[in-house]
Amino acid sequence: MAALPLVPGTLAWAMAFGAAATAAGLGHGWAVAMSVVAWSGTAQLAAVTMVAQPVLLVFLSSLLLSLRFVPMSLALSGLLPGTPRWRRVLAACFLADASFALLAAGRTRTVAAVFGTWLAQYPAWVVGTAVGALAAPLLPGRVLEASDGLIAVIFAVLAVEAALAGRREAAVAVVAGAGVAAAMLVVPGAVALPAAAMLAGALGAGIRR
Amino acid sequence: MSAWRLGALIAAVAAGVLLPKAAPAALVGGRVDPRVARFLAMLPAALLGGLAKTSALGGGPGLRPQPAVLLAVLAAGTIAALTRRGLLAMVGGWAVLAVVLLLS
Numbered sequence: 525m526a527a528l529p530l531v532p533g534t535l536a537w538a539m540a541f542g543a544a545a546t547a548a549g550l551g552h553g554w555a556v557a558m559s560v561v562a563w564s565g566t567a568q569l570a571a572v573t574m575v576a577q578p579v580l581l582v583f584l585s586s587l588l589l590s591l592r593f594v595p596m597s598l599a600l601s602g603l604l605p606g607t608p609r610w611r612r613v614l615a616a617c618f619l620a621d622a623s624f625a626l627l628a629a630g631r632t633r634t635v636a637a638v639f640g641t642w643l644a645q646y647p648a649w650v651v652g653t654a655v656g657a658l659a660a661p662l663l664p665g666r667v668l669e670a671s672d673g674l675i676a677v678i679f680a681v682l683a684v685e686a687a688l689a690g691r692r693e694a695a696v697a698v699v700a701g702a703g704v705a706a707a708m709l710v711v712p713g714a715v716a717l718p719a720a721a722m723l724a725g726a727l728g729a730g731i732r733r
Numbered sequence: 734m735s736a737w738r739l740g741a742l743i744a745a746v747a748a749g750v751l752l753p754k755a756a757p758a759a760l761v762g763g764r765v766d767p768r769v770a771r772f773l774a775m776l777p778a779a780l781l782g783g784l785a786k787t788s789a790l791g792g793g794p795g796l797r798p799q800p801a802v803l804l805a806v807l808a809a810g811t812i813a814a815l816t817r818r819g820l821l822a823m824v825g826g827w828a829v830l831a832v833v834l835l836l837s
Contacts, residue, residue, distance in 0.1 A: 529823050550739070558743045564750040571746045575734065579745045586749025592780075593750075597757035599776035601765060609762065616758035617751060621784055628777030631819075670834060673802040676788035677826035680806040683785040684813040684822070686778045696775050697782030704786040713787035721779040728775035729768065 526631040527644035529678060530622045534645045535652040536671035537565050541572075542656020543663050548572040552657040559653040563620070563646065564590065566714065589714040595721050596624045603627050604635060611635045618642040622678060629682040630689070692728055700724035785810075801837065805830035 538559065545555035550572055558568055567586040574582050597616040604612055615638045619627075623641035626632050632641060656663065683701075687694035703720030704713070711719075765773065789806045790798050809826025813819060 529820065532827075549734075554739050554743070558746060561743050562746040562750055564746070567746050567750050571742060575739075575742060579738075579741045582742055583745035583749045586746045587752060588749075590750045590753045593753040594757050595776050595780055597754050598761055599773055599780065600758050601761045602770065602773040603777060609759065612758045612761075613755050616754045619754055621788075625781055625784060628781050629819075670830065672788065672799065673805050673830040673834075674827060676785070676802050676806050677809040677823055677830065679781065679785040679788045680810045680826065681813045681819050681822045683781040684810050685817075685819055686781045688814070688817065689778070692775070693778035696778045697785075700779035700782035701786040704783040705790065708787070708790060713790070717780070717783045717787050721776060721783045724779040724782070725772050725775040728779065729771035 526626055526637070527623065527641035530626075530641065530645055531648045533622070533671055533674035533678060534648040535655075536674055538649045538652025539656030539659075539663060540671050541565055541568055542653040542658075543660040544569060544656075545572045545653075546657045546660040548575060550575065552654070555657045556650060556654050559650050562586075563649060565649075566590075591714060592621070592717045592721075593619065595718050595725070599624075599628070603633065604638075607635060615639070620645060622675065625679055625682040629685045631682075692731070696724050696728035699727060801830055801833040804833055 541559070542555050545558070545568075546552065550558070555572075558571070562568055562571075564586070567589045570585050570589055571582050574585060593616070596619055600607075600612045600616055604615060607615070612635075615635045618638050618641075620642070623632075623638060623645065626641055627638060632638060683697055687697045700721050700723075703724055704716045707716035707720050761773075785806070789802055805826045808829040809822045812825045813822035816822065
């Protein structure tokens, strides 16, 4: 149930990807196959602009855009205490930005719940891609803008909930947000987010109560 | 473009996405130094603050905030802080987004 608010944003975002993939010349089946296998909007959108590039460059681009998952994956150790390593690795594979946000805000706290959020998002992602690819000419140009907004609202609410947990958490969230905004003046968000989050986390951990 | 090439492209994207997800979780053991544990405990709040910022500002280089998204995020954040009711805040933010997009 906690993952249900994620479905509209995921659907809209997937439709935008399906439409973009079709516009880039990727067949409908291949667009859906990419969503089935890769399951990452940012990396997939970047990849459809690089279909003519060497495969190694596509891999490096996806890796760079997915660096934000490094601190998320590290944080699983604290968010899922007592969980065997192999189950944490499994949970990490099922993570997306929004499902991590639910976990971090305390809405979910088990590997099964992480799997549950994936179960809500994954079909929406695949079906949305198919709809977007098939209905590309009919979709309004604002689908992407709307999907960005739907997801941004979820993150904002979960960030406020996490910040209300304590002063230190609130300070860390604010510092990370400011750091990301500053870093995005010179580097893309994919680099700014993990760098600023890890710096703010280190600052928060280093300051004595 | 051949099926092999497209298959390799998809595999490359999947590998690039899965590696940073799985590798760090595989490297961190169950017992960690207390200082590392404090750092790991701070990461969720830091990431949430950062994710809220990147999603509101757009993911590319430079700041390109969309007014509709910014207004929706501000409305949702304010409702969440005042009422502490997450679903109400999300619905409120989405309503603001829909209204601004329809009017613009």
